Amino acid sequence: xxxxxxxxxxxxxxxxxxxxxxxxxxxxxxxxxxxxxxxxxxxxxxxxxxxxxxxxxxxxxxxxxxxxxxxxxxxxxxxxxxxxxxxxxxxxxxxxxxxxxxxxxxxxxxxxxxxxxxxxxxxxxxxxxxxxxxxxxxxxxxxxxxxxxxxxxxxxxxxxxxxxxxxxxxxxxxxxxxxxxxxxxxxxxxxxxxxxxxxxxxxxxxxxxxxxxxxxxxxxxxxxxxxxxxxxxxxxxxxxx
Ligand SMILES: *[C@@H]1O[C@H](CO)[C@@H](O)[C@H](O)[C@H]1NC(C)=O
Ligand SMILES: *[C@@H]1O[C@H](CO)[C@@H](O)[C@H](O)[C@H]1NC(C)=O
Ligand SMILES: *[C@@H]1O[C@H](CO)[C@@H](O)[C@H](O)[C@H]1NC(C)=O
Ligand SMILES: *[C@@H]1O[C@H](CO)[C@@H](O)[C@H](O)[C@H]1NC(C)=O
Numbered sequence: 001x002x003x004x005x006x007x008x009x010x011x012x013x014x015x016x017x018x019x020x021x022x023x024x025x026x027x028x029x030x031x032x033x034x035x036x037x038x039x040x041x042x043x044x045x046x047x048x049x050x051x052x053x054x055x056x057x058x059x060x061x062x063x064x065x066x067x068x069x070x071x072x073x074x075x076x077x078x079x080x081x082x083x084x085x086x087x088x089x090x091x092x093x094x095x096x097x098x099x100x101x102x103x104x105x106x107x108x109x110x111x112x113x114x115x116x117x118x119x120x121x122x123x124x125x126x127x128x129x130x131x132x133x134x135x136x137x138x139x140x141x142x143x144x145x146x147x148x149x150x151x152x153x154x155x156x157x158x159x160x161x162x163x164x165x166x167x168x169x170x171x172x173x174x175x176x177x178x179x180x181x182x183x184x185x186x187x188x189x190x191x192x193x194x195x196x197x198x199x200x201x202x203x204x205x206x207x208x209x210x211x212x213x214x215x216x217x218x219x220x221x222x223x224x225x226x227x228x229x230x231x232x233x234x235x236x237x238x239x240x241x
Contacts, residue, residue: 047082071110134180
C-alpha cells in the first residue's frame with residue numbers, strides 16, 4: 001500500500017513537471033519593439049537617439065514596426081560618426097531637413113545581411129523617392145560585406161546591432177548624407193577618393209553574428225530540471241517496487 005502511494009505520487013510528479021515545463025519552452029511574448037531601447041543597449045548612439053527624439057522619427061519607427069508586416073532596416077551611425085562630420089553639418093539644416101537625414105537611414109522593409117545581395121539599386125528609404133528624387137541609396141556586396149553609397153558618402157556595414165526578422169539595425173561607419181542636401185551644387189566637382197574605409201575581417205564576422213536569445217538559457221534550465229526530476233522520480237519508483 002505504502003509502495004503504491006509512492007509509485008502514484010512519483011508518476012504524478014513526473015506528469016506535473018512535464019506539463020509545467022512545456023509552456024516555458026516557448027519564447028516569451030515580446031513587448032512592442034523600441035528602437036531607443038535597442039540603441040541604448042548597444043551604447044555609443046547618444047547623438048542618433050537624440051535626433052530620433054527631436055525629429056520624432058523614433059516614434060514613427062516604433063509605430064511602423066507595430067503596424068506593418070514589411071519590417072524595417074535602420075543604418076545606425078555611432079557617436080564618433082557624427083563627431084567626424086564637418087562642424088556645423090547638421091546645425092546648418094532646417095528641422096525638416098534633419099527629419100529627411102534621419103529618414104534616409106531607414107529602409108521600409110526588413111533586410112538581412114544576405115538580402116542585400118539581391119536588392120536592386122537605388123534602395124527606397126523613408127526620406128522619399130530614390131529614382132526621381134535626390135535620395136538614392138545604393139549598395140554593393142561581396143559575400144557578407146555590404147558597401148553603401150549615397151553619391152556623397154561611401155560607407156560599410158560594420159556590425160549587426162539587432163535583428164529579429166522584423167527589424168534589422170546595422171552599425172555603419174559614417175552618417176549617410178543625402179545627395180539632395182549635400183550633393184555638389186555644380187556638376188564640376190569630382191568626388192574625393194575614400195580612404196581608410198576598408199573593413200577588416202573582424203567587421204565581417206561581426207556582421208554575421210546574430211543577437212543572443214535571452215530566453216534560450218531559461219528554457220534549457222527548465223528542460224534540464226525536468227530531466228533531473230524524472231531521474232529522481234524513476235529512482236524512487238525503482239526502490240519502492
Ligand atoms: C522606449 O525606450 C525608451 C528608453 O528606454 C523610453 O524612454 C521610452 O519611453 C520607450 N518608449 C516606448 C513607446 O515604450
Ligand atoms: C500596436 O498595434 C495594435 C493593433 O494594431 C494596437 O492596438 C496597439 O495600440 C499598438 N501599440 C502601440 C504601442 O502602438
Ligand atoms: C567596399 O569598399 C571598400 C573600400 O572602399 C572596397 O575596398 C571594396 O572592394 C568594396 N566592396 C564592394 C563589394 O563594393
Ligand atoms: C545608384 O544605382 C543606380 C542604378 O544602378 C544608378 O543609376 C545610380 O547612378 C547610382 N547612384 C549612385 C550614387 O551610386
